[in-house]
Amino acid sequence: MKSLLLAVAVMFLTFGFRDQNETITVKGSDTMVILAQRWAEVYMSKHPEVSIQVTGGGSGTGIAALINGTTDICDASRPMKKSEREKLKQRFNTLGVEIKSAKDGLALYVNEANPVQELTLAQIKDIYTGKATNWKAFGGPDAKIILYSRENNSGTYVYFKDNVLEGEDFSAAAQNMPGTAAVVNAVAKDKFGVGYGGAAYGKGIKFLKVKQDASSKAYEPTAESVKSGDYPITRFLFMYTRSKPTGALKEYIDWIISNEGQDIVTKVGYFPVK
Amino acid sequence: MKAIHVLFILLLLAAWPVVLRAQEDGDTTKAKGGQAVEELKGQVDGMNETLIEMKNTLDALKKVKISGYIQAQYQSADTAAAKSFAGGDFPANVRSRFMVRRGRLKVNYDNDLTQYVLQIDVTQNGIGIKDAYASIRDPWIRTGVFTAGIFDRPFGFEISYSSSSRETPERSRMFQTLFPGEREVGAKLELNAETGLWSTLNLKAGLFNGVLNNANENDRNKDFIGRLGIALPFEEQNLAVDGGISLYDGKVTTNSKFVYDINPASPAKAYRIDSSASNVGNSYGRVYVGGDMQVYYDLPVIGGFSLRGEYITGTQPGSSASNSFYNPGATVTPIYLRKMAGWYVNLVQNVGVQNQFIAKYDVYDPNTDLDGSQIGAPGTSHTAGDVKFSTLGLGWIYHWDANVKFVLYYDMVRNEKVNAAASGALAPFRADLRDDVMTVRMQYKF
Numbered sequence: 078m079k080s081l082l083l084a085v086a087v088m089f090l091t092f093g094f095r096d097q098n099e100t101i102t103v104k105g106s107d108t109m110v111i112l113a114q115r116w117a118e119v120y121m122s123k124h125p126e127v128s129i130q131v132t133g134g135g136s137g138t139g140i141a142a143l144i145n146g147t148t149d150i151c152d153a154s155r156p157m158k159k160s161e162r163e164k165l166k167q168r169f170n171t172l173g174v175e176i177k178s179a180k181d182g183l184a185l186y187v188n189e190a191n192p193v194q195e196l197t198l199a200q201i202k203d204i205y206t207g208k209a210t211n212w213k214a215f216g217g218p219d220a221k222i223i224l225y226s227r228e229n230n231s232g233t234y235v236y237f238k239d240n241v242l243e244g245e246d247f248s249a250a251a252q253n254m255p256g257t258a259a260v261v262n263a264v265a266k267d268k269f270g271v272g273y274g275g276a277a278y279g280k281g282i283k284f285l286k287v288k289q290d291a292s293s294k295a296y297e298p299t300a301e302s303v304k305s306g307d308y309p310i311t312r313f314l315f316m317y318t319r320s321k322p323t324g325a326l327k328e329y330i331d332w333i334i335s336n337e338g339q340d341i342v343t344k345v346g347y348f349p350v351k
Numbered sequence: 352m353k354a355i356h357v358l359f360i361l362l363l364l365a366a367w368p369v370v371l372r373a374q375e376d377g378d379t380t381k382a383k384g385g386q387a388v389e390e391l392k393g394q395v396d397g398m399n400e401t402l403i404e405m406k407n408t409l410d411a412l413k414k415v416k417i418s419g420y421i422q423a424q425y426q427s428a429d430t431a432a433a434k435s436f437a438g439g440d441f442p443a444n445v446r447s448r449f450m451v452r453r454g455r456l457k458v459n460y461d462n463d464l465t466q467y468v469l470q471i472d473v474t475q476n477g478i479g480i481k482d483a484y485a486s487i488r489d490p491w492i493r494t495g496v497f498t499a500g501i502f503d504r505p506f507g508f509e510i511s512y513s514s515s516s517r518e519t520p521e522r523s524r525m526f527q528t529l530f531p532g533e534r535e536v537g538a539k540l541e542l543n544a545e546t547g548l549w550s551t552l553n554l555k556a557g558l559f560n561g562v563l564n565n566a567n568e569n570d571r572n573k574d575f576i577g578r579l580g581i582a583l584p585f586e587e588q589n590l591a592v593d594g595g596i597s598l599y600d601g602k603v604t605t606n607s608k609f610v611y612d613i614n615p616a617s618p619a620k621a622y623r624i625d626s627s628a629s630n631v632g633n634s635y636g637r638v639y640v641g642g643d644m645q646v647y648y649d650l651p652v653i654g655g656f657s658l659r660g661e662y663i664t665g666t667q668p669g670s671s672a673s674n675s676f677y678n679p680g681a682t683v684t685p686i687y688l689r690k691m692a693g694w695y696v697n698l699v700q701n702v703g704v705q706n707q708f709i710a711k712y713d714v715y716d717p718n719t720d721l722d723g724s725q726i727g728a729p730g731t732s733h734t735a736g737d738v739k740f741s742t743l744g745l746g747w748i749y750h751w752d753a754n755v756k757f758v759l760y761y762d763m764v765r766n767e768k769v770n771a772a773a774s775g776a777l778a779p780f781r782a783d784l785r786d787d788v789m790t791v792r793m794q795y796k797f
Contacts, residue, residue: 172647
């Protein structure tokens with residue numbers, strides 16, 4: 078049996094150490110996909126020897142890819158869950174490395190024709206849990222509120238549910254859109270629509286001002302309000318790697334959190350972490 | 352009036368009918384265009400309705416998750432008919448074999464706060480039920496989960512570590528002996544906060560029949576099983592330390608009047624027999640206490656490694672030749688009360704993304720009152736169920752892609768050498784049995 082064991086071991090080692098792919102793959106958050114693509118384009122133009130492939134699919138999809146070993150970097154618009162870290166521990170014996178790559182004000186979108194200007198967090202919760210269903214209650218027209226939301230593999234969906242709805246379920250009337258661009262597009266065409274998503278996507282729609290409660294000042298998601306924390310729905314945008322990054326991966330991540338990488342964050346419409 | 356003006360008026364008059372017709376044509380085109388837009392709008396609205404309908408169906412279907420895995424393997428043992436914990440004993444005259452070790456299909460309907468799970472196992476030996484349970488999560492703080500049905504016993508670490516994720520092909524000998532099939536019929540409560548101070552702690556506890564996952568309750572007792580765990584992540588250091596303590600507090604009921612245990616007064620540690628007729632129907636403790644610890648650390652450049660260990664000790668009521676728990680069924684079977692202990696240490700080192708090296712050492716001593724040299728001495732009535740085993744396993748895993756992995760694993764099994772005077776079924780244990788096993792496995796998981 079020893080010769081058989083040796084033969085199989087040699088076969089394993091031959092397979093096991095075949096050439097590894099040098100390309101950096103990035104997968105995850107749709108909120109971050111434009112930013113991630115811009116980072117990759119600029120970095121590759123300056124480092125032609127590096128190839129970076131960026132795809133979206135949602136934070137949940139990206140984290141799953143990190144766990145099953147099919148991406149090097151996972152972009153996520155929410156922190157990894159405990160259960161996801163457990164899976165990473167099971168497969169790779171690591172907790173994963175979290176890198177804060179940008180800040181985002183999670184914006185509330187309404188149609189430009191909608192006269193409503195601001196909402197409190199409690200009002201947003203009432204709207205999205207289905208307790209408030211008419212714009213009239215918020216100074217708008219006597220019309221039904223049309224809710225646009227995201228799929229549950231979206232980090233934005235999870236963040237919004239955990240932090241704005243305080244864990245409560247979305248109204249059954251909410252229409253789940255495949256990406257932030259689809260939410261913006263739907264709201265831009267729907268006079269009575271409301272949606273939520275990254276501040277960088279706010280083209281063709283109007284941002285609602287958001288305030289902590291009725292007695293607070295309302296803020297739009299601007300660089301100042303997000304940086305100061307005055308805007309009530311502020312979150313980090315994360316990148317995750319399985320292990321402490323080394324080599325080309327480390328150089329790329331270091332560049333992203335450098336001033337040059339953070340300038341791109343601002344240009345795309347998000348806010349730098351520093 | 353100039354001649355040119357007259358000419359222009361004449362041309363205009365001549366062209367008037369054409370202009371009128373063109374205007375009519377324009378109006379018709381506009382009307383047709385408007386009609387087409389309306390039709391298109393109707394079609395888009397119709398498609399939207401269809402899409403919303405389909406989306407509702409799709410959303411419902413998304414709650415159903417189907418997963419599974421197949422483990423096909425080739426094994427070669429040192430000798431034919433080798434007794435083995437590496438996937439079961441080798442049949443007579445068989446030294447090597449192909450087999451489907453596990454062929455799982457799991458259906459999970461996850462309705463957020465409630466869950467339905469059914470898992471079957473299909474192999475060359477037939478179909479068996481692995482999991483069949485329903486669970487409810489508390490809707491208030493989403494920390495408590497109540498589960499009822501057939502599911503993993505909440506004891507230690509290795510039981511609940513899925514066979515598809517576990518690096519070694521099989522669980523350690525002590526778990527296979529103490530918790531055959533890993534699962535049981537019962538109900539449990541689990542507390543596990545996602546965030547906050549209490550998120551580092553988790554508690555699982557429940558009551559079970561204390562038999563097997565595919566058998567009915569056979570006595571009046573319910574067995575308590577529980578584990579209190581802690582998980583301490585040190586993210587800055589890329590280090591995690593998890594652990595827990597577990598308790599199995601159950602009873603078995605004998606259908607025989609013969610009760611054996613080791614006589615502490617006997618120099619040879621012989622079994623003594625209590626044969627009172629009133630023993631029939633008595634219950635005897637099946638009590639295990641365990642502790643487990645797992646350390647995870649991310650080694651720079653090479654990859655993550657984990658070091659896991661567990662120790663269990665307690666009282667195991669078994670039968671003459673078997674140190675598995677006492678479960679007599681219809682046959683009248685004398686009961687043997689043994690103090691047992693077992694432990695294992697398991698090292699897993701990731702090498703890059705696709706490779707893992709594994710080393711595991713496990714020990715199971717089914718009768719801690721006895722040393723090897725005492726087992727089988729004349730007049731002791733010891734059996735093969737008293738012999739201690741240790742196993743050193745070394746292996747390599749290659750992850751082909753996200754679905755497929757190959758495992759090469761070699762189990763080196765050592766038994767304690769019994770007394771030179773041992774005879775009968777104990778005689779082979781005077782030397783180390785030739786029962787090492789090599790396993791080459793391919794797993795597909797989805």
